[in-house]
Amino acid sequence: MTVETKTFGPKTALIYPDRDQAISAIVAALLEKTSQLLASQDRVDIALTGGTDGIAMLDVARALMESQTNPESRTDRTDDCHAYAQAPAGPDSVGLILDSLDFSRIHFWWGDERFVAADDQDRNALQARDAWLDDLAAHHGLPEGNIHEMPADPRPEQTITCEKDDADANLKALVPAASAYQDELLNQLGDKGHMDIALFSMGPDGHFASLFPGYPQIFDDDDSHLVLPVVDSPKMPPLRLTLTASFIQGSSYVWFIVTGQRKAEAAVRALHTVNDEEVPSSFGQGTEETMWFLDRQAASKL
Numbered sequence: 484m485t486v487e488t489k490t491f492g493p494k495t496a497l498i499y500p501d502r503d504q505a506i507s508a509i510v511a512a513l514l515e516k517t518s519q520l521l522a523s524q525d526r527v528d529i530a531l532t533g534g535t536d537g538i539a540m541l542d543v544a545r546a547l548m549e550s551q552t553n554p555e556s557r558t559d560r561t562d563d564c565h566a567y568a569q570a571p572a573g574p575d576s577v578g579l580i581l582d583s584l585d586f587s588r589i590h591f592w593w594g595d596e597r598f599v600a601a602d603d604q605d606r607n608a609l610q611a612r613d614a615w616l617d618d619l620a621a622h623h624g625l626p627e628g629n630i631h632e633m634p635a636d637p638r639p640e641q642t643i644t645c646e647k648d649d650a651d652a653n654l655k656a657l658v659p660a661a662s663a664y665q666d667e668l669l670n671q672l673g674d675k676g677h678m679d680i681a682l683f684s685m686g687p688d689g690h691f692a693s694l695f696p697g698y699p700q701i702f703d704d705d706d707s708h709l710v711l712p713v714v715d716s717p718k719m720p721p722l723r724l725t726l727t728a729s730f731i732q733g734s735s736y737v738w739f740i741v742t743g744q745r746k747a748e749a750a751v752r753a754l755h756t757v758n759d760e761e762v763p764s765s766f767g768q769g770t771e772e773t774m775w776f777l778d779r780q781a782a783s784k785l
């Protein structure tokens with residue numbers, strides 16, 4: 484597989500010929516890094532992302548796992564998604580890493596969530612469960628308690644409106660939800676206090692997590708805030724919860740998966756700048772490493 488590398492100060496861009504290869508590469512990197520970290524620490528905390536590429540990553544990881552346990556599924560899956568065929572460490576070594584991972588020591592979190600009912604298909608957590616996590620919990624030793632979903636909107640559907648005037652009513656539901664997730668993060672992460680690996684994708688407007696350009700959440704620099712509510716997201720649905728930029732910046736490894744021409748403009752701005760409120764993804768930096776996995780289209784303006 485050919486991969487081109489470009490560096491932008493502390494940020495590195497890895498450019499793959501196409502979307503499948505970019506996704507396979509970030510999955511392989513995730514599995515390798517998780518395995519490496521588990522060798523020297525008790526647990527690994529991973530923040531997942533929603534969106535098309537974020538969920539496609541989990542589909543690929545599951546396909547890879549199925550190919551390990553059921554070799555007959557291997558050919559079809561390779562044709563479908565190039566999962567392990569394109570993985571940088573080689574199909575078998577990535578599959579072996581996946582096979583040997585101790586999921587009882589891996590915890591999954593989210594960078595953001597759409598604040599909708601628990602059974603709403605828009606939920607990032609529900610999509611992630613369908614793609615991979617429920618299978619990990621049912622068959623591969625991932626304890627249910629290691630899946631740390633952001634809270635869902637507990638209100639009955641007919642009481643929820645998203646008119647501007649209803650911001651107060653919505654905040655009454657969102658603020659305790661944000662604070663419950665913050666408490667869970669603080670309790671679970673303890674002295675470590677940060678994510679090991681935080682995965683993100685980026686919208687064409689440059690948002691990541693639910694931090695949107697020019698919105699108040701991206702200007703919040705109070706380090707005691709880990710999670711914030713969003714009442715009027717420009718991307719549907721309008722009510723959301725998001726990790727803050729300052730908490731994200733405490734993560735060890737911050738990795739982006741970004742594909743498609745429509746994200747090329749935002750990608751070039753995010754990689755060339757740091758902490759630019761007009762391009763929130765420019766805030767995405769890790770203490771150990773900041774890596775962008777791109778396909779050629781998304782990287783076309785770099």
Ligand SMILES: O=C1O[C@H](COP(=O)(O)O)[C@@H](O)[C@H](O)[C@H]1O
Binds near residue numbers: 684691
């Ligand atoms: O709504 C969201 O969108 C972004 C980006 O999604 P994509 O489909 O353009 O890849 C995602 O990062 C975020 O988690 C999600 O809530």
